[in-house]
Amino acid sequence: MQPLLSSPFDAPSKFAIIAAMSESKKLRVNGERIWDTLMQMAKIGATEKGGCCRLALTDLDKEARDLYVKWCKEAGCSIRIDKIGNVFARRDGEDNSLPPVMTGSHIDTQPTGGRFDGVYGVMAGLEVIRALNDLNIKTKHPIETSIWTNEEGSRFAPAMVASGVFAGVYELDYGLSREDADGKTMGQELERIGYAGPDNVGGRPVHAFFEVHIEQGPILEEEETTIGVVTDGQGQRWYELTFSGVESHAGPTPMNRRKDALLGTARVIELVNKIGLDNAPVACATVGMVNVHPNSRNVIPGKVFSTLDFRHPKDDVLAGMDKAMREGVDAIAKELGLTYELEQIFYYAPIPFDEGCVSAVREASIECGYSHRDIVAGAGHDACYLSKVAPASMVFVPCVDGISHNEVEDAKPEWITAGANVLMGAMVSRAIAV
Ligand code: HGY
Ligand code: MN
Ligand code: MN
Numbered sequence: 001m002q003p004l005l006s007s008p009f010d011a012p013s014k015f016a017i018i019a020a021m022s023e024s025k026k027l028r029v030n031g032e033r034i035w036d037t038l039m040q041m042a043k044i045g046a047t048e049k050g051g052c053c054r055l056a057l058t059d060l061d062k063e064a065r066d067l068y069v070k071w072c073k074e075a076g077c078s079i080r081i082d083k084i085g086n087v088f089a090r091r092d093g094e095d096n097s098l099p100p101v102m103t104g105s106h107i108d109t110q111p112t113g114g115r116f117d118g119v120y121g122v123m124a125g126l127e128v129i130r131a132l133n134d135l136n137i138k139t140k141h142p143i144e145t146s147i148w149t150n151e152e153g154s155r156f157a158p159a160m161v162a163s164g165v166f167a168g169v170y171e172l173d174y175g176l177s178r179e180d181a182d183g184k185t186m187g188q189e190l191e192r193i194g195y196a197g198p199d200n201v202g203g204r205p206v207h208a209f210f211e212v213h214i215e216q217g218p219i220l221e222e223e224e225t226t227i228g229v230v231t232d233g234q235g236q237r238w239y240e241l242t243f244s245g246v247e248s249h250a251g252p253t254p255m256n257r258r259k260d261a262l263l264g265t266a267r268v269i270e271l272v273n274k275i276g277l278d279n280a281p282v283a284c285a286t287v288g289m290v291n292v293h294p295n296s297r298n299v300i301p302g303k304v305f306s307t308l309d310f311r312h313p314k315d316d317v318l319a320g321m322d323k324a325m326r327e328g329v330d331a332i333a334k335e336l337g338l339t340y341e342l343e344q345i346f347y348y349a350p351i352p353f354d355e356g357c358v359s360a361v362r363e364a365s366i367e368c369g370y371s372h373r374d375i376v377a378g379a380g381h382d383a384c385y386l387s388k389v390a391p392a393s394m395v396f397v398p399c400v401d402g403i404s405h406n407e408v409e410d411a412k413p414e415w416i417t418a419g420a421n422v423l424m425g426a427m428v429s430r431a432i433a434v
Helices: 011-025 031-042 059-074 119-135 161-166 172-176 186-193 219-223 261-278 315-336 355-368 382-386 413-431
Strands: 078-081 087-091 101-105 143-147 208-214 227-233 235-244 284-293 303-312 339-348 372-377 392-397
Touching: 031 059, 031 119, 031 413, 059 078, 059 087, 059 119, 059 143, 059 186, 087 119, 101 119, 101 382, 101 413, 119 143, 119 208, 119 413, 161 172, 161 382, 172 186, 208 355, 208 382, 208 413, 219 227, 219 372, 227 355, 227 382, 227 413, 235 261, 235 315, 261 284, 261 303, 261 315, 303 315, 315 339, 355 372, 355 392, 355 413, 372 392, 382 392, 392 413
Parallel strands: 101 143, 101 208, 208 392, 227 372
Antiparallel strands: 078 087, 087 143, 227 392, 235 303, 235 339, 284 303
């Protein structure tokens, strides 16, 4: 059979073919089915406020994985699991010697997470496969949809560990040795829930990777734009800071004799916020976790652990934020007589996504007739690491009030359908090309 297209760059003709397919075969997903799939998944870890708490590698993560694997098998997929628990559901193509066109995201959530962050991208991949089955469309390349372990970095830090191992950013042992607050490692928890797979992690060709995700910010909804064509992922730096002072009695200890680790942390929270504002309008700077020891109301805290999170689309600005923070922390420690340990535990430079894949998303949006605009990803995503080993890009859809990492996280069914349609168009445009 003649290759349908000779090069990945004749996007218009690719979409001319897809348009023809869609004319004859309506290259569209089943919006009701994907919404129903998401609502079934949302029951696993459902919270009273309507959100989802399904932390990485807990029994709830296992329950969701098992259900997803069942659905994928029912859709005719073969299942592979790698040594860090990434799950790959594969739909054969005409030529299975060709590398797959892949999609996927994560199903682990924040403790007060929502019903869409991550899991939407995983279910959209399943829906693309289900829709291709309904349309009886056979692609040249195999199609794979995937679950990436521990994307959130909430239970096990840092974020995106498993896609990082797949992309060669981390060694497998580093990933498996990540510990939660109780000292349990990812490797132990993978064994416990039965998702320590046999396959090596990564090291295999991927023809293209696409991830659909809610924007998790306010832009698309405010502009009443349906699709975000994600051109870049902003860079991130995560730190762990421990201030040590002297625990002492809150009553008899004079103010000028204190070495108060929580006062130091409070100053750093102000400093981090100022660094973010000094690099407005796009910089983001957050202190998300503070653990106070001994955390007793009448003891001056002797040791305080906190986490710092910096984000920016320009690496040099991110480096400047790092420098300003380090200088500030040092000055605060000196002024308050504290010692400190500061470790950067996570860093990746801003990611420009693949132009061919970005145009595939844009062309699919046009072919589907959706309003769209280029956008930079504010959050981290597995696609950011996949972009190191495959041409990659992302599809964003709006979320209500731009809120995510919150139990009220919400999206409209028409947005969910639109994102899955664009994902399908972008994937098929790559899977029919040689
Ligand atoms: O932190 C992030 O950007 C993502 O939610 N892991
Ligand atoms: Mn996510
Ligand atoms: Mn998230």
